[in-house]
Amino acid sequence: MSTFFANINELNEFDVFKRAGYRIVEGGEILVRVERIHLGYLFRTFVKGVIQDVVLFEFQRPAEIFVNNWQSWGPARVVGKDFPFSFPIELRKKFGYSASIMPEVYFDNLISDYFMGSDKFLIGALSSRIGHPYLLIDPETVKVKLNLFGRHFADWTEVEKFVVLKGEIDWLLPYYADLVAKENGVELKAKNFVGWSSWYQYFLDFDYQKMMADLDKSKCLGYQVFQIDDGWERDIGDWEPNEKFPALTRIASDIRSYGYVPGIWLAPFSVSETSSISKNHSDWLVKDENGNPKVAYQNWNKNIYALDTTNPEAKEWLRTLFLNLKDAGFGYFKIDFLFAGAIQGKRHDNCTPVEAYIQGLKIIREAVGDSFVLGCGAPLWPSIGFVDGMRIGADTAPFWDPNGPDIGYPNAYYALRNVFTRWFMNGVLWWNDPDCLLLRCEDTQLNDSQRQLYAFTSLLLDNILVQSDNLSYKIDHDLWKRIMTIRSYGKRMVNLKGLMDGQYEITSAGVDGVHKLLVKDLKIPTFRIEFDEERVKLVKKIEKRSDGRTFNYYEEREKLE
Amino acid sequence: MLERRYNILTGEWVIVSAFTQQRPTNPTAECPLCVGGAEFSEPYDLCSFDNRFPSLRIDAPEVISDNELYAKERAQGKCEVVVYTIEHESAMSLMPVHQIEKLIKMWADRYLELSTLPFVKYVFIFENRGAQVGATLPHPHGQLYAFPFIPKRIEAKLTAQARYFDEHGNCALCDVVKREIRNGERIVYENESFIALVPFYARWPYEVHVYPKRHVSSIVELNNEERHLLSKTLKVVTMKYDLLFQQAFPYMMMLFQAPVNDIRYWHAFHFHIEFNPVKRDKDKIKWMASVETGTWAFINPKIPEEAARELRAVEVLK
Numbered sequence: 001m002s003t004f005f006a007n008i009n010e011l012n013e014f015d016v017f018k019r020a021g022y023r024i025v026e027g028g029e030i031l032v033r034v035e036r037i038h039l040g041y042l043f044r045t046f047v048k049g050v051i052q053d054v055v056l057f058e059f060q061r062p063a064e065i066f067v068n069n070w071q072s073w074g075p076a077r078v079v080g081k082d083f084p085f086s087f088p089i090e091l092r093k094k095f096g097y098s099a100s101i102m103p104e105v106y107f108d109n110l111i112s113d114y115f116m117g118s119d120k121f122l123i124g125a126l127s128s129r130i131g132h133p134y135l136l137i138d139p140e141t142v143k144v145k146l147n148l149f150g151r152h153f154a155d156w157t158e159v160e161k162f163v164v165l166k167g168e169i170d171w172l173l174p175y176y177a178d179l180v181a182k183e184n185g186v187e188l189k190a191k192n193f194v195g196w197s198s199w200y201q202y203f204l205d206f207d208y209q210k211m212m213a214d215l216d217k218s219k220c221l222g223y224q225v226f227q228i229d230d231g232w233e234r235d236i237g238d239w240e241p242n243e244k245f246p247a248l249t250r251i252a253s254d255i256r257s258y259g260y261v262p263g264i265w266l267a268p269f270s271v272s273e274t275s276s277i278s279k280n281h282s283d284w285l286v287k288d289e290n291g292n293p294k295v296a297y298q299n300w301n302k303n304i305y306a307l308d309t310t311n312p313e314a315k316e317w318l319r320t321l322f323l324n325l326k327d328a329g330f331g332y333f334k335i336d337f338l339f340a341g342a343i344q345g346k347r348h349d350n351c352t353p354v355e356a357y358i359q360g361l362k363i364i365r366e367a368v369g370d371s372f373v374l375g376c377g378a379p380l381w382p383s384i385g386f387v388d389g390m391r392i393g394a395d396t397a398p399f400w401d402p403n404g405p406d407i408g409y410p411n412a413y414y415a416l417r418n419v420f421t422r423w424f425m426n427g428v429l430w431w432n433d434p435d436c437l438l439l440r441c442e443d444t445q446l447n448d449s450q451r452q453l454y455a456f457t458s459l460l461l462d463n464i465l466v467q468s469d470n471l472s473y474k475i476d477h478d479l480w481k482r483i484m485t486i487r488s489y490g491k492r493m494v495n496l497k498g499l500m501d502g503q504y505e506i507t508s509a510g511v512d513g514v515h516k517l518l519v520k521d522l523k524i525p526t527f528r529i530e531f532d533e534e535r536v537k538l539v540k541k542i543e544k545r546s547d548g549r550t551f552n553y554y555e556e557r558e559k560l561e
Numbered sequence: 562m563l564e565r566r567y568n569i570l571t572g573e574w575v576i577v578s579a580f581t582q583q584r585p586t587n588p589t590a591e592c593p594l595c596v597g598g599a600e601f602s603e604p605y606d607l608c609s610f611d612n613r614f615p616s617l618r619i620d621a622p623e624v625i626s627d628n629e630l631y632a633k634e635r636a637q638g639k640c641e642v643v644v645y646t647i648e649h650e651s652a653m654s655l656m657p658v659h660q661i662e663k664l665i666k667m668w669a670d671r672y673l674e675l676s677t678l679p680f681v682k683y684v685f686i687f688e689n690r691g692a693q694v695g696a697t698l699p700h701p702h703g704q705l706y707a708f709p710f711i712p713k714r715i716e717a718k719l720t721a722q723a724r725y726f727d728e729h730g731n732c733a734l735c736d737v738v739k740r741e742i743r744n745g746e747r748i749v750y751e752n753e754s755f756i757a758l759v760p761f762y763a764r765w766p767y768e769v770h771v772y773p774k775r776h777v778s779s780i781v782e783l784n785n786e787e788r789h790l791l792s793k794t795l796k797v798v799t800m801k802y803d804l805l806f807q808q809a810f811p812y813m814m815m816l817f818q819a820p821v822n823d824i825r826y827w828h829a830f831h832f833h834i835e836f837n838p839v840k841r842d843k844d845k846i847k848w849m850a851s852v853e854t855g856t857w858a859f860i861n862p863k864i865p866e867e868a869a870r871e872l873r874a875v876e877v878l879k
Contacts, residue, residue: 038723038825167730171828178825187679188822428824491673493781495827507782511670514784535785536662538607540670549611552641552674554667556606 005059009120011166016041019057027051028153039175040165048156051148056162058143064119064500065137066169066421067112070101071339072378072391073408074113076421078500081139085110087407096297097306097343098408101132101353101379102147110137114381115176119500122172126161126183128354128381133160149344149352170497173424180384181428190372190388192431192464194487195225195263195332200396200436200468201443206231207244210470211251215258217471222484225332225372226255227263227466236300237275237307239266239321252329261372263332264325268318269341269360270296273303277317284314286345296340306340309360310349318360322367331371335364335387338378354382361386374433374464380425389431389464393418396435396454398444402523412438412446416454417522420504423461423496434458436468439476452479453525459483460508460517462492486512511538563616564624565710567632573713576636578616594642594700595649607660607667608644609705615640617706619678637680639707641671643688644700651701652690652809654799661792668705668816669781669788675707676821683708683715683820691811693839693846703814711820718817719826726829734831737761738772747869750797754783754790757798759869764853766841766863767805767872769798771834778819778827798836800877812838 005015013036020034028049035042045056061081068076079085087099087107100106100113112135115124123144125133131148146160163179165172196218198206211228218226228251234242241248248264255262271277271285278285278293285293286306296306308314325333342357349356357379365373365386375387383390395410404411419434426432437455438444446454458465465487469475492510498519506517513532520526537557544550562579593599600610617638626633645664646656653661668686675684688703689696711719725733741747741758749769750757757771771794777783783791802810815837819830841847841862853859 038727038829167828174824174827178823182823189679191677490670491677493673493779509782509784511666511673511781513788514782532784535789536659536666538663538666538670549613551608551610552667552671553605554607554609554663554670556663 005057008059008123008164009062009118009166011041011121011164016164019043025051025054027150030054030056031156032056037163039167039172040163043162043164044158045146045160045162046156046158047148047153050150050152052150053145053147056144056146058141061137061140061142062118065112065142066117066499067110067135067137068115068380068422069099069408070113070132070134070379071098072376072380073394074099075394075406075408075414076392076418077406078421078502079110083110088405091407093295094298095407096295097339098297098337098377101339101342101344102134105136111135112137116142117169117172117499119169120166122163122165122167122169122176124163124165124176124180125381126163126180127384128160128379129184129358130157130159130352130355132352132354133162133381149354151352151355152350170495170499173499174428174495177424177428180381184384184429186385186429188388188427188430189370190431192427192462192491193224193261193372194465194484195223195227195260195467196221197227197229197263197265197334197436197466197468198231199229199265200398200438201440201470202229202231204231208246208251212254214471215255218258218260221467221471221480222487223260223467225263225466226258226260227265227332227334229265229334230267230336232264233266235275236267236270236272236302236304237277239268239325248325248328248330256329261331262329263334263372264330265334265336266325267337267340267377268321268335268364269307269309269357270337271305271307272300273305277307278305281313281317284308284311284317286343286347288345291346294343294345296343297337299337304337304340306343306345307360308347308356309341309363310347310351310356312348314348315359315363318363319367322364326368326371332374333364333368333371334374334376335378336376338375338383342379342382354379357382358386375430376433384429387430389433390425390429391433391435392422392425393435396438398438398446400446400450400525412450412454413523416457419457419461419463420496420519420522421499423494423506426461426463426494427491432461432463433466434461434463436466438469439467439480440469440473441476442473443470448476449525449527451476453519453527455479455483456517456529457506459486460492460506460515461494461496462508486510486515563618563621563636564633565636567634569630569632571713574634574710576616578636592649592698592700594644594698594702596647600642605644605647607646607663609641609667609671610644612640612642612704617708634709636709638709639675639678639681639705641705641707643667643671643686643703643705645703646701649700652799652803653688653701653795653814654803656701656796658789658792658796661795662789665780665783665788665791669783671705672779672818672821673781675705678707679822680709681707681821682823683711684818685712685715686816686818688812688814690814691809691839693811694813696811715817715820719820719830722829722831723826732776732829732831734772734833735776738774741772742774746866749801749869749872750794752790752793754787755794757794759865759872761865763861763863763865763868764859765837765839766847766861767802767838767868768861768865769802769836769838769872771795771798771836773832777832778830779832780816780818782832795834797877801872801875802836802838804875804877805872806840806843808843810838811840812836 374389
């Protein structure tokens with residue numbers, strides 16, 4: 001079995017089919033089958049034995065490439081050959097596994113998780129259910145790799161599939177996303193929504209009085225969800241209200257009394273070193289080689305350990321936690337820092353970190369039923385099919401800094417960059433969460449232009465829309481009104497061109513017409529929006545008849561007026 | 562009974578619907594779509610509503626399929642009646658362009674709304690006009706089916722267009738549009754955004770297809786100006802049909818859009834409308850008989866270029 005493509009842009013069938021075949025690797029065996037599919041080729045891999053981190057094939061690197069990080073906050077960006085990738089040494093301990101499932105590789109190498117593209121091709125894995133598929137990139141070559149973390153396969157087992165697709169990257173990406181969705185059996189049942197979150201206004205300085213004040217001010221803004229973020233809990237791992245909040249049932253019923261679905265934030269796979277779980281159930285934590293709890297990352301000025309989602313007692317605790325939150329009245333769950341569930345280490349079950357993570361997500365999904373689950377800080381491909389929404393960029397912030405580090409730090413500029421570069425996942429794998437819209441005109445460094453671009457991009461890409469402002473402040477209400485008017489037309493069909501050169505052109509089609517957003521320079525930002533004025537304005541009224549049938553009436557607005 | 566059954570010999574799904582058997586074949590004197598009829602007590606403009614006799618239902622009964630040879634599934638989907646206007650005596654050929662523009666907007670909304678049902682795979686919008694194609698009511702209306710599977714002919718179109726894209730790197734219909742504009746002999750009507758033509762591969766004597774000049778995979782992607790121009794195109798084509806033999810011309814009009822909940826065909830599938838008229842002359846019908854039904858092979862007795870010339874020659878007020 002040969003493993004090297006000379007030039008992936010000039011692939012012919014013989015080059016591709018030479019990659020098929022059988023080979024022996026250290027500890028096991030691998031069999032690769034290659035099939036022709038629309039626009040390219042499908043690589044199916046079967047393994048037996050103890051398999052580590054294997055190279056499936058490699059190819060000559062194009063100069064400009066589109067690379068992707070494994071989790072929500074990480075960058076999805078275009079880089080050239082001169083891109084000097086090295087993660088800041090002083091931040092490596094703090095970031096830990098937040099940066100990569102394989103920090104030992106990531107911190108000093110350019111890698112792209114799950115997929116990568118260039119102007120004329122795309123290569124990507126269709127799933128991450130057992131192993132971690134990625135591409136290891138040096139200035140000359142790209143190695144297509146699958147890390148199975150030394151898992152033992154007693155019998156021949158099919159692992160993650162890859163596709164190699166040829167064409168324009170801008171339309172290959174949505175095509176690829178749909179292949180991934182079909183491979184994972186995604187049926188997007190949940191509806192996209194509009195809501196409010198506490199985080200980007202109050203951060204940890206949030207309490208019940210502030211919640212009630214904003215609830216009071218929120219009438220007529222059109223929210224469907226009202227979500228309390230970090231700051232309500234006693235500790236990371238101790239998911240009970242702290243002294244600033246009443247009982248969870250009270251919080252949920254207060255929110256519901258305003259007509260909203262009550263939403264709550266938590267980081268279910270994270271356990272702080274000061275939490276009661278850490279003190280009383282250290283056997284529930286992922287361990288290092290010496291049997292000590294492994295630090296997944298540092299935050300809240302603490303070491304954060306990872307819940308072993310394969311430990312039977314920990315699993316039961318996790319199930320009970322979410323059943324109780326659901327019983328308390330919550331119907332929307334923002335589950336954050338999820339990467340902690342997928343760190344490498346010793347667990348109760350002898351499985352890969354990806355399999356352990358999926359065990360944890362399954363428990364949550366089953367416990368909350370049809371409630372909306374938003375993944376955040378989440379490994380992307382292993383979450384497919386378990387979450388309804390997904391954060392697809394870094395935290396936003398009340399500032400715009402194109403010169404800041406591009407490592408997943410809060411920054412409206414980098415957050416929005418990912419909203420463009422991961423646009424194709426929306427409505428196919430899940431609803432993209434572009435992160436919150438900050439529409440306040442005070443207590444912010446964002447200017448009108450930055451605020452408008454963020455809002456219209458999120459709207460026209462048909463993403464989740466969540467506002468995060470103190471509603472007592474001066475808010476850009478005209479902007480919100482315009483957004484809600486367009487959103488009222490319902491689902492949109494979206495396309496984006498210009499991914500490789502960064503001059504993004506969004507085409508957003510809906511019942512009201514086809515709006516366009518053209519970004520000339522995201523850094524400044526300079527952009528133009530072309531609204532498609534309606535020639536005919538229809539008002540739709542829905543009538544439910546006593547025989548169960550639905551009648552959708554359409555009437556011209558002018559006539560009604 | 563309401564279920565769909567898989568034909569292992571052809572790979573197609575058949576919907577078994579005992580409800581549709583109750584549908585009247587010869588309606589009573591009172592039109593159910595007029596105000597005061599069975600469906601409407603108040604005046605309206607346009608309406609799309611659940612068919613009283615659906616072949617697919619959102620709440621279709623559960624089906625137990627325990628036989629590999631005879632697989633069956635729930636007939637889950639939706640069948641709607643799409644009423645174009647309150648005017649009983651009207652028709653697409655007689656409606657103002659403005660009313661057709663509203664209809665197109667309603668079609669776009671139905672397509673988008675039905676695509677939010679995760680089990681829906683294909684939204685098929687169509688109109689049967691005239692008793693010769695089985696229309697039971699003269700009141701101007703069409704229908705739509707939201708299928709839980711990709712119907713066989715749609716699958717054939719997707720496969721053929723995807724294969725063309727693989728071989729040529731372009732959308733097949735984009736190439737057809739360019740060629741037909743250059744050639745001109747099959748074009749019946751053209752404006753800035755659409756061409757209406759008798760296709761090179763016409764199966765019916767006076768078959769007309771409407772193709773957008775720009776690549777779009779569904780009606781939703783047309784901007785408001787293009788929707789206006791599509792309204793004009795539909796008006797012109799149906800007027801030409803009626804004037805051709807100076808009679809209400811029976812046809813099947815079908816909108817072919819990309820599948821929903823599946824964006825794999827956006828680049829390769831080009832939205833288009835087919836008019837399949839059954840007349841081969843003023844008083845003669847082209848029947849869908851054994852050859853057409855059994856083999857899907859059509860024998861067209863009319864040379865498409867001649868049909869195009871005749872239709873082009875029919876003067877209509879634009």
